[in-house]
Amino acid sequence: MSGAGRLDEALSRLFRSFQEAEEAALRDAAPLDITRGEARVLAAVGTGAAKTMSQVAAELKISVGALSSAMNRLAKRSYVSRFRVPEDRRVVRLSLTPSGMEAVRGYMDFHVRAAERVLESMDGAQRALTFRVLESLDEHFRMQALRPLRRGPDLVLKPIRVGCIEIERPLFQGDMGAAFSSPELASAVARCGGVGVMTSSQPGFAEADYAENAPEANIRAMRRGLRAAREMAGGGAARAGAVAISVLHASSGYDAIVRAAVEAGAQMVISGAGIPRSLPGIVGDAGVSLVPVVSSVRAIGILRRSWAKKYDRAPDAVIFEGPGKSGLLGFKEEQLGDAEGRFYRTLLEMKRELDDLPGCPLIVANGPMGREEVEKAVSCGADGIQLEDRFASVRECGAPPAIREKYMDAGAADTMIAKSPLGMPVRILMNGLARRILAGGAQPARCIGCLDACPGRDIPFCLAEALAATARGDAENGIIFRAAGPRAGAAAFGGCVEDVFGEIFGPGLPGSGYYSPT
Numbered sequence: 093m094s095g096a097g098r099l100d101e102a103l104s105r106l107f108r109s110f111q112e113a114e115e116a117a118l119r120d121a122a123p124l125d126i127t128r129g130e131a132r133v134l135a136a137v138g139t140g141a142a143k144t145m146s147q148v149a150a151e152l153k154i155s156v157g158a159l160s161s162a163m164n165r166l167a168k169r170s171y172v173s174r175f176r177v178p179e180d181r182r183v184v185r186l187s188l189t190p191s192g193m194e195a196v197r198g199y200m201d202f203h204v205r206a207a208e209r210v211l212e213s214m215d216g217a218q219r220a221l222t223f224r225v226l227e228s229l230d231e232h233f234r235m236q237a238l239r240p241l242r243r244g245p246d247l248v249l250k251p252i253r254v255g256c257i258e259i260e261r262p263l264f265q266g267d268m269g270a271a272f273s274s275p276e277l278a279s280a281v282a283r284c285g286g287v288g289v290m291t292s293s294q295p296g297f298a299e300a301d302y303a304e305n306a307p308e309a310n311i312r313a314m315r316r317g318l319r320a321a322r323e324m325a326g327g328g329a330a331r332a333g334a335v336a337i338s339v340l341h342a343s344s345g346y347d348a349i350v351r352a353a354v355e356a357g358a359q360m361v362i363s364g365a366g367i368p369r370s371l372p373g374i375v376g377d378a379g380v381s382l383v384p385v386v387s388s389v390r391a392i393g394i395l396r397r398s399w400a401k402k403y404d405r406a407p408d409a410v411i412f413e414g415p416g417k418s419g420l421l422g423f424k425e426e427q428l429g430d431a432e433g434r435f436y437r438t439l440l441e442m443k444r445e446l447d448d449l450p451g452c453p454l455i456v457a458n459g460p461m462g463r464e465e466v467e468k469a470v471s472c473g474a475d476g477i478q479l480e481d482r483f484a485s486v487r488e489c490g491a492p493p494a495i496r497e498k499y500m501d502a503g504a505a506d507t508m509i510a511k512s513p514l515g516m517p518v519r520i521l522m523n524g525l526a527r528r529i530l531a532g533g534a535q536p537a538r539c540i541g542c543l544d545a546c547p548g549r550d551i552p553f554c555l556a557e558a559l560a561a562t563a564r565g566d567a568e569n570g571i572i573f574r575a576a577g578p579r580a581g582a583a584a585f586g587g588c589v590e591d592v593f594g595e596i597f598g599p600g601l602p603g604s605g606y607y608s609p610t
Contacts, residue, residue, distance in 0.1 A: 262453065389438065498521065
């Protein structure tokens with residue numbers, strides 16, 4: 093038998109054997125009377141917050157109609173309860189009954205025990221080899237439908253030009269809010285040849301008049317922080333980088349914030365949380381690079397047409413934020429599972445959308461990316477990457493000690509998806525605020541009107557209030573953005589900004605690639 097035939101037979105036998113073992117475990121788990129497929133449906137509903145039919149269907153990658161049939165059977169046997177939410181009677185949410193939770197625990201226990209038994213039969217070297225083989229096979233099948241734009245040894249991050257700015261090492265520091273995005277951090281990233289990012293999200297939390305006049309306090313603090321970052325970045329900078337400002341398009345006083353940032357010396361304006369159609373008109377001919385943040389090919393198409401028609405201008409770069417990042421997400425919650433599965437395909441499509449703009453680099457953000465993820469992203473068209481979580485633990489980060497400790501101690505699974513005041517989901521670290529949100533909301537003590545689209549009441553939490561609490565070191569009542577995933581554990585944290593660049597680019601000359609010989 094050929095090698096291909098042996099592999100096909102081995103994979104088919106493995107899948108069949110595992111399915112049979114699952115079915116046997118469920119039969120033995122009396123008094124359960126569910127099939128393997130029904131167990132997967134219950135696991136997708138989960139033991140946490142109630143989910144909608146669309147969310148569960150997206151996670152299982154089936155239609156809502158197909159899910160309805162399974163849900164009818166499970167509800168009839170009292171494994172699932174269905175209810176309508178008071179705020180929108182059209183929406184049906186699902187939660188597990190005690191029997192459903194017992195079934196899910198039994199299903200998950202089987203998987204854990206099966207994995208433990210496999211690992212117990214192997215030594216360290218065999219385990220490492222098994223992980224590599226299985227991860228390689230998984231990636232191979234997921235990438236089968238994709239045609240990488242780049243291949244071979246050229247999969248490296250090279251210097252890019254963003255408008256009139258040369259970026260020698262295209263690594264962008266993500267906006268993590270006032271607690272993290274300090275002048276020390278932004279300037280250190282710029283000195284390493286990347287793009288350091290200051291935030292416009294509640295930087296004035298420590299100003300004396302913040303409680304009475306938050307908009308002016310925030311602009312004053314933002315100006316001061318930008319000037320400090322530019323001064324520190326320019327002092328003995330060894331590599332070409334830049335200091336940028338990040339402004340949520342949904343912010344109240346958006347125009348004034350952008351103008352103040354440009355006057356204070358921001359070299360680049362990064363803007364997301366909505367399509368920033370008016371940004372070129374606000375900046376005018378100031379010579380500042382403009383970088384919109386989008387989560388879909390459709391969004392960048394809309395923005396390009398709008399800017400071309402009104403201002404005869406194109407983006408200087410585009411940041412594509414995927415579903416795996418921390419903080420505000422550009423997807424509906426029920427879309428996250430499907431978006432994660434389509435991430436590299438969407439990246440390819442995004443690059444092709446920008447084909448006729450050769451001077452417009454594509455920057456990708458999708459959580460705590462390491463070298464392997466960077467290589468895959470580059471193969472699909474990425475010209476640079478953006479990291480949030482990895483910069484949150486370096487010594488230049490401005491987060492208070494209590495926040496850093498909370499951040500570092502949390503495990504990879506200690507995150508949750510919450511609904512933000514803007515309606516879009518936000519991925520945050522589990523703490524007291526997160527638990528109150530799960531329990532039904534954390535109403536603000538007051539409203540400073542930080543977001544245009546925020547109703548100011550009947551919201552899950554106040555973004556401004558939560559960001560300010562975090563910046564003051566309140567680890568239980570503040571909001572802490574955090575990605576989930578295997579690289580989000582504490583083992584991946586620590587060090588300084590130079591260490592982060594070393595992890596991505598490796599030793600050797602800047603731009604020489606992250607697999608340089610050692």
